[in-house]
Amino acid sequence: MTLSPEEWQAVVLSLSVAGRSVLLSLLPAIGMAWLLARGRFPGRTLLDACVHLPLVVPPVVVGWGLLMLFGIQGPIGGLLQSWFGVRLVFTTEGAALATAVMSFPLIVRAVRLSLEGLDAGYEAAAQTLGAGPLDRFLTITLPLMSPGILAGTVTAFAAGLGEFGAVITFASNIPGETQTLPLAIYSATQTPGGEWVAARLALVSFSLAIAGLLLAEVLSRRMQRLLGRV
Amino acid sequence: MxxxxxxxxxxxxxxxxxxxxxxxxxxxxxxxxxxxxxxxxxxxxxxxxxxxxxxxxxxxxxxxxxxxxxxxxxxxxxxxxxxxxxxxxxxxxxxxxxxxxxxxxxxxxxxxxxxxxxxxxxxxxxxxxxxxxxxxxxxxxxxxxxxxxxxxxxxxxxxxxxxxxxxxxxxxxxxxxxxxxxxxxxxxxxxxxxxxxxxxxxxxxxxxxxxxxxxxxxxxxxxxxxxxxxxxxxxxxxxLRTDLPLAARRDAGAVLAASVVSHDLARGLTRLGFAGGHLLVPLRPEPPGSQARVRLRARDVAVATQQPQGLSTQNVLPAEVVGLGAAPTPHEAFVRLRIGPTEVLSRITRDSVERLALTPGMQVWAVLKAVTFDRG
The missing domain is CATH 3.40.50.300 (P-loop containing nucleotide triphosphate hydrolases)
Incomplete structure (x- = not known):
C-alpha cells in the first residue's frame, strides 16, 4: 500500500498540527494543573469547570468560539492582524490552536492527577534540606509528576491527530494548510470513488494510534524505573 | 541552647x-x-x-x-x-x-x-x-x-x-x-x-x-x-520522680552517671564509680575511664536496717531514707534513699515499710540486687 503525495501531505500535516498543539498547551496546562491542585482561592471550582468545557461542549461550538475571538473581526484576531499581521483563521497555526484548546483539559487532568497523588512530604523534606520554591519544583515536584506529564502529552497528541469539529469550523478544510487526517478522510468519503482513499487513510490513523499507545507504554515503564518505583 | x-x-x-x-x-x-x-x-x-x-x-x-x-x-x-x-x-x-x-x-x-x-x-x-x-x-x-x-x-x-x-x-x-x-x-x-x-x-x-x-x-x-x-x-x-508516668514502668528506678574504674579479670568483675560510692558488676567490655549510664531498678533495690551478712550481692551501701512515695500498686511504696549525694529509689511492700518502721532521716543499708546498663 502506498500513499499519494496528497495523502502523505495530510498525514504529515496531522502530525505537525498535533505536535504544535501540544507544544502550545503543555506549559499553560501544567500551570493550570498546579493552580487547581494546589491553589486555594475563591472561584477555583468555576475555573475548574471552565477548563473542562472543551470536553463537554460540542467541538463545533469551540471552533465557533475561536472564530468569534480570533477571527479577523474578533477582538483578539483583529489585534493580531493589525499589530503583527498574523492571521489564524484558515491557517495551519489556527488548526494547531483549535487542537490545543481541545486537548488542553486532557493534559490538565493527567498532570493534576499526578500532582494530587504526589506525597507532599517529599517537598517538605527538600525544604528542610535547604531547597527554595523553584529549586524544589525543578528537582522534586517536576520529576515526580513527569509520568502524569507524559501521559497527558501522549493523550493530547493522539487526540490532536483526530481533532475534527473545532479544526474544520475555525481553520476550514484546505488541503496542505488545514486538511488533517480526519478532514481528508471526511473529504474522501464525500468524493465519488474516494472509498479507497478513505480506507487507506483510516488504516494510517489506526496505525498511528497503536504506535502512539505502544510508545506511551514503553516510555511510562522507563520512567517508572527512573523514578525508582519498580 | x-x-x-x-x-x-x-x-x-x-x-x-x-x-x-x-x-x-x-x-x-x-x-x-x-x-x-x-x-x-x-x-x-x-x-x-x-x-x-x-x-x-x-x-x-x-x-x-x-x-x-x-x-x-x-x-x-x-x-x-x-x-x-x-x-x-x-x-x-x-x-x-x-x-x-x-x-x-x-x-x-x-x-x-x-x-x-x-x-x-x-x-x-x-x-x-x-x-x-x-x-x-x-x-x-x-x-x-x-x-x-x-x-x-x-x-x-x-x-x-x-x-x-x-x-x-x-x-x-x-x-x-x-x-x-x-x-x-x-x-x-x-x-x-x-x-x-x-x-x-x-x-x-x-x-x-x-x-x-x-x-x-x-x-x-x-x-x-x-x-x-x-x-x-x-x-x-x-x-527519681515517683509522681510521673515514668514511675509506672517495670524497670522504674534511679539512673546514675557512672564511670569504669577498674577491671578484675580473675574474678570477672568490673568496678564502677559514681558520686556516692562504688558498684561491682559482671565484667564489662568498656576500658577503664569510660563513662556509662546505669539503671538501678527500684524493684532491684532492697532496704536493710542492719548491715546484712552472707548475701550473694556485693553491692551493699550505707544510705539514708529521704522520703516515702506512693507506688503504682496499692500495696507497694517507693522509698527514696540517699547514697552520698546520689538518690536512688527502692520499691518495697507497704508491709515492709511498716515492719522496718522506715522514716525520713533513718540510716539504712541499700542492697542492690542488680545493675543494668542503659548506655555502655
Whole structure:
C-alpha cells in the first residue's frame, strides 16, 4: 500500500498540527494543573469547570468560539492582524490552536492527577534540606509528576491527530494548510470513488494510534524505573 | 541552647472542612498545644509522650513545616520564629535537618544523590562531617548506587540520617525515626543513632514514645501529655520522680552517671564509680575511664536496717531514707534513699515499710540486687 503525495501531505500535516498543539498547551496546562491542585482561592471550582468545557461542549461550538475571538473581526484576531499581521483563521497555526484548546483539559487532568497523588512530604523534606520554591519544583515536584506529564502529552497528541469539529469550523478544510487526517478522510468519503482513499487513510490513523499507545507504554515503564518505583 | 514556646489550636472539624483533608489533620480537630521548654545546646533533648500528645506538632513547628498561632523558637540566639515580632524563617533557611519517621528519601534519586541533596544546598561557611565520613559512620558504602525502592526499612533510615546530617544543620530534628521499623531493624539502626549523637556535636531534638530510645539516647527529657509539658529535666532527675508516668514502668528506678574504674579479670568483675560510692558488676567490655549510664531498678533495690551478712550481692551501701512515695500498686511504696549525694529509689511492700518502721532521716543499708546498663 502506498500513499499519494496528497495523502502523505495530510498525514504529515496531522502530525505537525498535533505536535504544535501540544507544544502550545503543555506549559499553560501544567500551570493550570498546579493552580487547581494546589491553589486555594475563591472561584477555583468555576475555573475548574471552565477548563473542562472543551470536553463537554460540542467541538463545533469551540471552533465557533475561536472564530468569534480570533477571527479577523474578533477582538483578539483583529489585534493580531493589525499589530503583527498574523492571521489564524484558515491557517495551519489556527488548526494547531483549535487542537490545543481541545486537548488542553486532557493534559490538565493527567498532570493534576499526578500532582494530587504526589506525597507532599517529599517537598517538605527538600525544604528542610535547604531547597527554595523553584529549586524544589525543578528537582522534586517536576520529576515526580513527569509520568502524569507524559501521559497527558501522549493523550493530547493522539487526540490532536483526530481533532475534527473545532479544526474544520475555525481553520476550514484546505488541503496542505488545514486538511488533517480526519478532514481528508471526511473529504474522501464525500468524493465519488474516494472509498479507497478513505480506507487507506483510516488504516494510517489506526496505525498511528497503536504506535502512539505502544510508545506511551514503553516510555511510562522507563520512567517508572527512573523514578525508582519498580 | 534551644528555646521553644508554642501555642497552637487546630481548627475543629467544621472549620477545617475543605481546607486540609489529610487524615492526620482530621485527627487533630480542636487539639490545643501549649508548651514551653528548653533544649540542650549539645546532646539529645527527647520529647517523650503517648501518641497524640503533640510532640510531632512541636517538631513540625520548629522545622517550620507548621506555622503556629503563637510562639517563639530560638536556637543559640538565632530567632527562627517569633509571632510577636512577626519573624518567620521559611524551613529552607532554618537549617534544621529533619529525619522523618517514613524516611522520605527522594525516590527518583540514587542514595548518593539523596545524601548530597542537602550538602549541595548548605551554606558555604557551614561546617560538619564530610561525605566520606558520614558514609563510613553510617555504613552506607554498599548502598550508594541504589535507588531508595531497593533499600530495607533500616537502610532507608540510615540514609535519611546521613542526608540530614550532611545538610550541615544547626539543629537535628528526629520525628520517631525508629517507629516504622520492626524490632530487628530498630536494633540495627539504634547503634548508628548513638554514634551519630556522639559524632555530630549538635543539638538534637528527638521525638519518641519508646522507652528504649529514651534510655539509649536521651540526655534531657521533656515529658508531654495532651499538649502540655508534664515535666522537664535531666534523665537522672526525672527518673527519681515517683509522681510521673515514668514511675509506672517495670524497670522504674534511679539512673546514675557512672564511670569504669577498674577491671578484675580473675574474678570477672568490673568496678564502677559514681558520686556516692562504688558498684561491682559482671565484667564489662568498656576500658577503664569510660563513662556509662546505669539503671538501678527500684524493684532491684532492697532496704536493710542492719548491715546484712552472707548475701550473694556485693553491692551493699550505707544510705539514708529521704522520703516515702506512693507506688503504682496499692500495696507497694517507693522509698527514696540517699547514697552520698546520689538518690536512688527502692520499691518495697507497704508491709515492709511498716515492719522496718522506715522514716525520713533513718540510716539504712541499700542492697542492690542488680545493675543494668542503659548506655555502655
Amino acid at each position: 534551644l528555646q521553644v514556646a508554642l501555642r497552637h489550636r487546630f481548627p475543629s472539624a467544621s472549620r477545617a472542612a475543605g481546607r486540609d483533608s489529610s487524615p492526620r489533620a482530621a485527627n487533630r480537630d480542636g487539639f490545643a498545644l501549649d508548651v514551653a521548654f528548653e533544649g540542650l545546646a549539645d546532646g539529645v533533648t527527647m520529647l517523650f509522650g503517648p501518641s497524640g500528645c503533640g510532640k510531632s506538632t512541636i517538631l513540625a513547628a520548629v522545622a517550620g513545616l507548621l506555622r503556629p498561632q503563637h510562639g517563639r523558637v530560638a536556637l543559640g540566639g538565632r530567632v527562627l520564629l517569633d509571632t510577636a515580632a512577626g519573624t518567620w524563617l521559611p524551613p529552607e533557611q532554618r537549617r534544621c535537618g529533619v529525619v522523618f519517621q517514613d524516611a522520605r528519601l527522594f525516590p527518583h534519586l540514587s542514595v548518593a544523590t539523596n545524601l548530597r541533596y542537602g550538602l549541595r544546598r548548605a551554606p558555604a561557611d557551614a561546617t560538619g562531617p564530610g561525605f566520606e565520613e558520614v558514609v563510613a559512620l553510617l555504613g552506607l558504602d554498599d548502598l550508594l548506587d541504589r535507588r531508595p525502592a531497593r533499600l530495607s526499612g533500616g537502610e532507608k533510615q540510615r540514609v535519611a540520617l546521613g542526608r540530614a546530617l550532611l545538610s550541615r544543620p544547626a539543629l537535628l530534628l528526629m520525628d520517631e525515626p525508629l517507629a516504622a521499623l520492626d524490632g530487628g531493624r530498630r536494633a540495627e539502626v539504634l547503634p548508628f543513632l548513638a554514634r551519630l549523637r556522639d559524632v555530630a556535636r549538635l543539638p538534637i531534638l528527638y521525638v519518641t514514645h519508646a522507652l528504649d530510645e529514651v534510655d539509649a539516647l536521651a540526655d534531657h527529657l521533656v515529658l508531654l501529655q495532651a499538649g502540655k509539658v508534664l515535666a522537664a529535666g535531666s534523665v537522672e532527675a526525672l527518673a
